[in-house]
Amino acid sequence: MRDDNTKTDDAVIAVEDLHLSFGESKVLKGLDLTVGRGDVVALIGSSGSGKTTLLRCLNLLAHPNHGRISLNGEPFFQHDSGKDVLKLSSAKTNAIRSHIGMVFQQFNLFPHMTVLANVMEGPRTVKKEAEKTNRDRAMSLLEKVGMAEYADRRPDNLSGGQKQRVSIARALNMEPEVMLFDEPTSALDPELVGEVLNTMIDLAKEGMTMIVVTHELGFALEVAKRTVFLDQGTICAEGAPHEILMNPPNDRVKGFVNRFHQTAQLMKPFVS
Amino acid sequence: MFDWSVIEQNSHLLLMGLWITIKYTVITSALGLAIGLIVALMQLTSARVTVLVGRLFVEFFRNIPLLVWLLWAYYALPIFMGINISKESAGILALSLYGAAYFAEIFRAGIQSIDPGQSDAAVALGMSYRQKLTRIILPQALRRMIPPLAGQMIIQLKNTTLLSVITVPDLLYQADYIASFTYRPLETYTAVAVIFLIVLVPLTYIARRLEDKGPR
Numbered sequence: 001m002r003d004d005n006t007k008t009d010d011a012v013i014a015v016e017d018l019h020l021s022f023g024e025s026k027v028l029k030g031l032d033l034t035v036g037r038g039d040v041v042a043l044i045g046s047s048g049s050g051k052t053t054l055l056r057c058l059n060l061l062a063h064p065n066h067g068r069i070s071l072n073g074e075p076f077f078q079h080d081s082g083k084d085v086l087k088l089s090s091a092k093t094n095a096i097r098s099h100i101g102m103v104f105q106q107f108n109l110f111p112h113m114t115v116l117a118n119v120m121e122g123p124r125t126v127k128k129e130a131e132k133t134n135r136d137r138a139m140s141l142l143e144k145v146g147m148a149e150y151a152d153r154r155p156d157n158l159s160g161g162q163k164q165r166v167s168i169a170r171a172l173n174m175e176p177e178v179m180l181f182d183e184p185t186s187a188l189d190p191e192l193v194g195e196v197l198n199t200m201i202d203l204a205k206e207g208m209t210m211i212v213v214t215h216e217l218g219f220a221l222e223v224a225k226r227t228v229f230l231d232q233g234t235i236c237a238e239g240a241p242h243e244i245l246m247n248p249p250n251d252r253v254k255g256f257v258n259r260f261h262q263t264a265q266l267m268k269p270f271v272s
Numbered sequence: 273m274f275d276w277s278v279i280e281q282n283s284h285l286l287l288m289g290l291w292i293t294i295k296y297t298v299i300t301s302a303l304g305l306a307i308g309l310i311v312a313l314m315q316l317t318s319a320r321v322t323v324l325v326g327r328l329f330v331e332f333f334r335n336i337p338l339l340v341w342l343l344w345a346y347y348a349l350p351i352f353m354g355i356n357i358s359k360e361s362a363g364i365l366a367l368s369l370y371g372a373a374y375f376a377e378i379f380r381a382g383i384q385s386i387d388p389g390q391s392d393a394a395v396a397l398g399m400s401y402r403q404k405l406t407r408i409i410l411p412q413a414l415r416r417m418i419p420p421l422a423g424q425m426i427i428q429l430k431n432t433t434l435l436s437v438i439t440v441p442d443l444l445y446q447a448d449y450i451a452s453f454t455y456r457p458l459e460t461y462t463a464v465a466v467i468f469l470i471v472l473v474p475l476t477y478i479a480r481r482l483e484d485k486g487p488r
Contacts, residue, residue, distance in 0.1 A: 061396060094395075097398040101396075102392075108387070108392060108393035110408055125397075125399060167393075
């Protein structure tokens with residue numbers, strides 16, 4: 001099932017045999033996933049399939065029980081049936097996280113800081129970067145996502161789409177090697193989805209490595225290089241978006257895709 | 273029938289008492305806040321033992337009457353520990369720990385009221401636990417905690433009157449003293465009540481104003 005074009009040696013993120021359970025319920029059941037540099041992977045599947053959990057495992061916001069996760073070929077998580085093999089210090093784990101940007105469904109901007117302070121917070125606190133360098137890059141990122149004129153506002157005063165664009169800038173300001181998106185447009189009013197998708201499309205074109213949990217099959221179809229379909233904690237289909245979405249390889253994917261085809265058609269104008 | 277001159281003649285004693293009351297309120301509130309924050313954080317860790325110790329601390333002090341605990345700290349603790357403990361130290365210890373239990377609950381509730389997404393975002397940026405707490409969680413939580421903290425400090429001030437039973441010369445102790453040699457309890461205790469009202473009504477008003485501004 002693995003995409004043969006993806007070589008493990010230039011993988012940014014590699015996941016091997018990942019298992020995770022919450023109590024009795026097994027959420028991830030032995031997942032393998034390799035994401036190469038510049039790859040844009042769309043993780044799709046119905047709710048409860050484990051796609052958000054998988055994404056949260058990639059920067060250890062969720063802790064798997066078993067399996068291995070590597071960044072640039074360096075394993076930073078390895079558990080053997082619940083036993084920690086690597087025993088990484090929390091400082092090391094935090095350092096790994098700082099290389100992995102994350103964008104949340106609910107934005108999670110810091111409400112007690114201005115837009116600019118939100119974007120500057122990571123480098124300021126985590127990297128102890130010089131104020132000027134940080135500010136200049138933060139402003140150019142806000143410019144890029146079209147939010148520069150809102151730099152001094154509080155997040156409360158922004159629309160959902162604006163918040164999400166700021167949160168993308170906040171993640172980018174850490175200069176991550178890979179960006180994780182957890183249903184970035186699911187909490188948005190339909191008319192605001194386009195502005196966030198456009199920002200993400202620009203990012204993909206610049207060669208950013210992206211893993212996107214999404215319900216926007218239009219995005220998966222037009223922007224993603226690879227689509228991974230999760231079902232009940234396992235990868236049920238994987239491949240080029242056109243293959244998966246236009247000619248579903250099995251009934252499970254077919255059933256899912258048919259329900260969404262109508263929405264995908266509606267989204268087409270945004271993802272030209 | 274009333275003779276208010278006893279208050280005037282002994283006003284220096286009452287003022288001294290008020291000073292002691294305020295001093296103990298400030299010291300025990302500060303210590304209580306510091307200990308309370310630690311106890312709250314203990315209850316928010318993932319280590320079960322730490323959570324249990326924090327929980328026990330809170331439940332112990334919330335379920336024992338302050339007067340009983342104060343007397344125990346003054347009379348029984350020294351015997352238990354085989355140490356000498358002055359009435360001042362016993363008073364500060366008792367009131368600080370008692371206040372800490374209540375402050376801890378305010379801190380815990382305040383921190384838990386912050387959306388878990390805030391913690392996720394901080395962690396995802398690579399922040400350490402300490403950075404997450406000081407930069408993201410506490411600044412937001414403190415804003416919500418100000419009204420209940422102010423309320424608890426007012427209670428802390430009223431609780432200092434219990435110090436008089438272990439002969440710390442607070443406002444109430446001075447009143448007992450004045451009443452004992454002037455035979456004018458009515459005037460004396462009325463004066464004490466009025467002094468408390470003068471100090472506390474503005475504080476309560478400020479606390480309510482903070483509450484009306486509401487959490488954000």
